[in-house]
Amino acid sequence: MKTLRILWTSWVFHVKALTTSGFFVLISLLQPLIFASIAFYVFRAGHKPGTLLYAAIGAGLMGIWSSTLFGSGGAIQWQRWMGTLESLIVAPPAFIFVLGPLTVATSSVGLYALGATLVWGRVLFGVPLELAHPWLFALAVPATVVSLGFLGLVLASTFILYRNANALSNLLEYPIWLITGLLVPLSLLPGWVHPLSWVLAPTWGVRAIREAALGGNPLPAIGMCWALAAVYLAIGAICLRFFEKLARQQATLSLT
Amino acid sequence: MRVFFVGGLLSYRALFNWINPWVLIPSFLIAPLFQILLFAYIGRAAHLESDKFYVIGNALQYAAIPCLFAMGNTIVNEKRQQTLGAVLATPARRIPLFVGRALPVMANGMLVAAFAFVAGGALLGISVPLGAVAPLALVIVLTAFSCTGLGLITAAVGLRVVDTAVFGNILFGLLLIFCGVNVPLDQLPGWMSTTAQALPLTHGIEAARRLADGASVSRVGGLLAAEAAIGTAYIVLGYTLLRVVEFESRRLATLDRA
Numbered sequence: 001m002k003t004l005r006i007l008w009t010s011w012v013f014h015v016k017a018l019t020t021s022g023f024f025v026l027i028s029l030l031q032p033l034i035f036a037s038i039a040f041y042v043f044r045a046g047h048k049p050g051t052l053l054y055a056a057i058g059a060g061l062m063g064i065w066s067s068t069l070f071g072s073g074g075a076i077q078w079q080r081w082m083g084t085l086e087s088l089i090v091a092p093p094a095f096i097f098v099l100g101p102l103t104v105a106t107s108s109v110g111l112y113a114l115g116a117t118l119v120w121g122r123v124l125f126g127v128p129l130e131l132a133h134p135w136l137f138a139l140a141v142p143a144t145v146v147s148l149g150f151l152g153l154v155l156a157s158t159f160i161l162y163r164n165a166n167a168l169s170n171l172l173e174y175p176i177w178l179i180t181g182l183l184v185p186l187s188l189l190p191g192w193v194h195p196l197s198w199v200l201a202p203t204w205g206v207r208a209i210r211e212a213a214l215g216g217n218p219l220p221a222i223g224m225c226w227a228l229a230a231v232y233l234a235i236g237a238i239c240l241r242f243f244e245k246l247a248r249q250q251a252t253l254s255l256t
Numbered sequence: 257m258r259v260f261f262v263g264g265l266l267s268y269r270a271l272f273n274w275i276n277p278w279v280l281i282p283s284f285l286i287a288p289l290f291q292i293l294l295f296a297y298i299g300r301a302a303h304l305e306s307d308k309f310y311v312i313g314n315a316l317q318y319a320a321i322p323c324l325f326a327m328g329n330t331i332v333n334e335k336r337q338q339t340l341g342a343v344l345a346t347p348a349r350r351i352p353l354f355v356g357r358a359l360p361v362m363a364n365g366m367l368v369a370a371f372a373f374v375a376g377g378a379l380l381g382i383s384v385p386l387g388a389v390a391p392l393a394l395v396i397v398l399t400a401f402s403c404t405g406l407g408l409i410t411a412a413v414g415l416r417v418v419d420t421a422v423f424g425n426i427l428f429g430l431l432l433i434f435c436g437v438n439v440p441l442d443q444l445p446g447w448m449s450t451t452a453q454a455l456p457l458t459h460g461i462e463a464a465r466r467l468a469d470g471a472s473v474s475r476v477g478g479l480l481a482a483e484a485a486i487g488t489a490y491i492v493l494g495y496t497l498l499r500v501v502e503f504e505s506r507r508l509a510t511l512d513r514a
Contacts, residue, residue: 022422034429038438039298045443046302171282174290184297 006093007101014105018071024109032063032113033120039183040125053128056121057213058182061206063113064148065176071106072152073169075099076159086253095244096153096237103156104149111145114209136219137212143225144205150229151201153236157243182206201228257352268330268360284364288318288372289379295438296380305440307380312464313437315372316396317457319365320403320431324424326364327407330357331498332414340415344502354411354498355491358404365400384468391473395464398480402456402487403431408494415501431457456490459483 018024036059043051079085088098121127131137155169178184179193180202186194197203208221247253296310331354334340343353373396377383384392406427414420432438434448435457441449452458463479473480504510 023425026422026425030426031429034433038295038433041433041439041443042298042302042304045439046299046304051302168282171286174287174294178290178294178297184294184301188297188300 003093003097006097010098010101011105011108014102015108018067018105018109024067024071025112028063028067028109028112029116031066032059032117035059035062035183036117036120037124040121040127044125052121052125053214054210055183056117056127057114057210058206060114060117061144061180061182061202061209062177063117064107064110064145064205065180065182065202066173067110067113068103068107068148068152069155069169069172069176071109072103072149072156073159073172075102075106075152075156080253089244089253096240099156099240100150100153100233100236103152104146106152107145107149110148111141114141131213132215133212133218136222137209140205140208140212140218140222140225143222143229144201144209147201147205147225147229147232150232150236154232154239157236157240176200176202179203180206199228201225201232204228265360268326268357268364284322284368285371285375288315288321288368289376291318292372292376293379299438306382308377308382308468309440309465310438311373311376311380311382312468313435313461315376316369316399316461316464317431317435317437318372319369319396319400320406320428320457322361322364322368323400323403323407324410324427325407325421326361327358327404328410328414328420328424330361331411332420335415344506350499350502351495354408354495358408358491361407362400362404365403366396369396369400382468385470388467388470391467391476392464394473394480395460395467395483398483398487399457399460402460402483402490405487405490405492405494406456408491409497412494412497412501415498415505431455434458436461454486456483456486459486 036056039055039059040052043055076085079088089095091098118127118129122129155172159168179186179189179197180200181189181197182202186197186203189197204221204224208218208225210216211218211221292311292314295314296307299305299307299310331340334343370393373392410420410424410427413423417423434444434452435455436444436449436452437457441452441458441462444452459479459482463476463483466476466479467473
């Protein structure tokens, strides 16, 4: 019960804190709208208007990934800048109970992006918003958010050693957008990319949400999201333990 | 001359917080390649334009990253590090002081665009006529120049607001959508393609595409002149804004408060 309270309070706190950040609002709202607009114009000009809802969902997922990436990539660095990292690490609850809700909060804030791109598409581009399986859509969205959040946990736990890890996180935005099929069908990408796509949660998240919205069977993709979330959580816990120990040994914890 | 060259170089170096600048290599060299790949594949999925269209558009547009963000930060970081007051209290002439900081940033933008053009082209297997190489280099210089002008405006805004990253990201996104980078201008609504005529990049990208298709320099002279004129206008506007904001900050004693 105490653990649940920590997780819940921490998640709520970070969602509120991230929502007050202009940078996060931008990442979560404006950037996805820009990419959604480009995608709408490109698909419309390419005479494939039937793919507009497909593009809106993809652009929304792009926003969730950006929010997760920058939030989780910067999570450790922000704590360093604020001088709270050491306090959080020596606090009685395990650090993963502090960091996990934070990374899930970053992906949760990304939901603004999904909402924004769907509304944007409806209002400005006349994209139909009828969902084929509304209840499965409601199951697919949290599964996607949690799996992306725990992928963020893996990133955050490995970034603990590096003072400028947030610069590295810039590198991961476009490649993940590309290889997880958010706007480009995976079948267009070279075959060697596919195994990489399969181990990344956005691939299954976007598939789950699209199949729930456009029709199909989203349950296998939803299941994959939860399975990957469990794997990421395990990897994150191990990495966090290892890198935290290493950072203490090398005295790099508080270096900014 | 010392304020212009040495001051500008030191200011640029300070962008990296006095540590090894290798951390920016992912942002400047690798990220643009993935932007090119993403849009080239979106274009393939939509059957809209050739890979060459996306390589040229996105390579040139990525010059905006250093030109907007670094230009803004060379000034705004002084405020953050509380050295801006001392810098502005010096009798140094303002043109070399501010514009000198733009020079390394512009060089950075040119290198980023040139690298993205060459490496992106190699990745997607596009080629341009040999005779177009020198004119394309000129286009890269002009687009970096005009983007740096927009960066000066970002810097001026940064003297009045806390977070220039948000403003820079908005501008970057607007350039991406308005300037014909990924969507041909004739496929955009009229008001967007009209607005694009007054933005950096639009004419440079169009000129580069025509050159890559074999047009001569004389055929794109008008586009190059337009890009240069727009760049000059933004440089003048940015410099004027900086002076106005500096004056207002002195008058209202708000230099360190924003």
